[in-house]
Amino acid sequence: MTEVAWNPLYGAPVYPAERYAALTRRIGGILKTNNDVLLVQAEAVVALEAVATSLARPGLSVLNIVTSPYGNWFGQWLRRGGTHVVDIVARPGLPIELDAITVALDINPNVSVMALVHAESASGILNPLPEIIALAKARSIVTIVDAVASVGGHSLDVDALGIDIAVIGPQKALGGPVGVSALSVSRHAWELMLHDGAPRDSILSLADLKAWVDAGRGVLPGTPAPLEFFALEACLDQVEAEGLAQIIARHEKAASASRAGLTALGTSLWVPAGQGSSLVTTVSLPSGLGSASVIAFAAGLGVELTPGVGAGLSHLMRINHTGVRASFPTVLANVVAYGAALRQAGIPANIGAASEAVTKSYGG
Numbered sequence: 001m002t003e004v005a006w007n008p009l010y011g012a013p014v015y016p017a018e019r020y021a022a023l024t025r026r027i028g029g030i031l032k033t034n035n036d037v038l039l040v041q042a043e044a045v046v047a048l049e050a051v052a053t054s055l056a057r058p059g060l061s062v063l064n065i066v067t068s069p070y071g072n073w074f075g076q077w078l079r080r081g082g083t084h085v086v087d088i089v090a091r092p093g094l095p096i097e098l099d100a101i102t103v104a105l106d107i108n109p110n111v112s113v114m115a116l117v118h119a120e121s122a123s124g125i126l127n128p129l130p131e132i133i134a135l136a137k138a139r140s141i142v143t144i145v146d147a148v149a150s151v152g153g154h155s156l157d158v159d160a161l162g163i164d165i166a167v168i169g170p171q172k173a174l175g176g177p178v179g180v181s182a183l184s185v186s187r188h189a190w191e192l193m194l195h196d197g198a199p200r201d202s203i204l205s206l207a208d209l210k211a212w213v214d215a216g217r218g219v220l221p222g223t224p225a226p227l228e229f230f231a232l233e234a235c236l237d238q239v240e241a242e243g244l245a246q247i248i249a250r251h252e253k254a255a256s257a258s259r260a261g262l263t264a265l266g267t268s269l270w271v272p273a274g275q276g277s278s279l280v281t282t283v284s285l286p287s288g289l290g291s292a293s294v295i296a297f298a299a300g301l302g303v304e305l306t307p308g309v310g311a312g313l314s315h316l317m318r319i320n321h322t323g324v325r326a327s328f329p330t331v332l333a334n335v336v337a338y339g340a341a342l343r344q345a346g347i348p349a350n351i352g353a354a355s356e357a358v359t360k361s362y363g364g
Contacts, residue, residue: 044169056081092312176235257361
């Protein structure tokens with residue numbers, strides 16, 4: 001018999017049921033909300049699908065703002081349940097325009113729900129959340145915000161803005177685990193979701209999780225995933241130790257330094273700074289230069305660069321400064337690696353000026 005070394009992940013203890021309620025309170029503090037907070041034992045895409053599935057039914061009309069593949073998926077999930085969905089699709093890789101939302105609302109006065117993504121890691125854009133929520137509130141429309149990428153990277157005050165459903169995942173700016181997610185739900189949103197046809201006895205059932213909340217947030221429905229919840233608890237410990245405001249400021253600095261460095265390199269930013277997310281900076285590759293060669297060259301330097309995600313975005317290169325990557329060493333390495341990849345392809349790039357710009361942004 002082969003002897004196997006002991007691994008602490010083997011035979012992990014059950015996550016204590018009495019600590020679930022504390023997790024929801026701590027997440028509510030991050031979201032700045034007194035609404036119900038639910039825990040979903042899966043990555044955030046499942047939580048988003050659960051929202052759509054729990055809401056969807058014939059007779060419901062939803063305005064769905066599409067700025068990435070995630071918005072497309074949300075609309076598909078709603079249509080699957082018979083919902084009338086009006087998609088507003090932004091130009092590829094750009095934020096939605098407020099005028100387009102106003103026009104769509106005027107044309108579709110029966111809309112009772114609006115859905116959007118706050119920050120897009122797929123393209124590096126930031127949608128104007130406060131203005132969009134204000135448009136919805138003026139018409140008593142229930143709002144759903146995919147804040148999976150934005151939480152921890154941007155200010156997000158659920159109650160002050162009046163967001164009815166906010167879905168988050170801890171794996172991006174908060175630096176936590178991928179396999180668990182959370183959402184906050186307002187009273188108005190519950191009124192829409194607790195209908196006769198709402199799913200029950202399913203991982204996609206928010207009605208089941210409402211029963212869990214009402215029963216005191218004890219043992220979760222199904223079989224709890226202890227490792228993910230221990231990891232989430234450790235993530236929240238780290239977030240509280242650093243301070244949410246400091247985490248947001250760290251991402252803002254990383255974004256500012258990245259953009260200063262890339263500009264000094266001689267590269268044009270894809271979106272203006274005011275429309276860009278603090279999580280990812282995107283640039284448009286020079287004509288004739290493919291993303292694969294840039295990515296491969298950067299990987300040889302130990303740096304991960306990635307292409308834009310979504311239709312019409314293959315010409316974009318994403319420079320990631322999310323979570324632990326929102327730091328001076330990583331930002332500097334990202335910018336230098338991209339500049340070196342350009343030089344390798346015979347394209348001028350002022351790496352010295354870029355390095356100086358990054359260092360200066362960090363106060364050096």
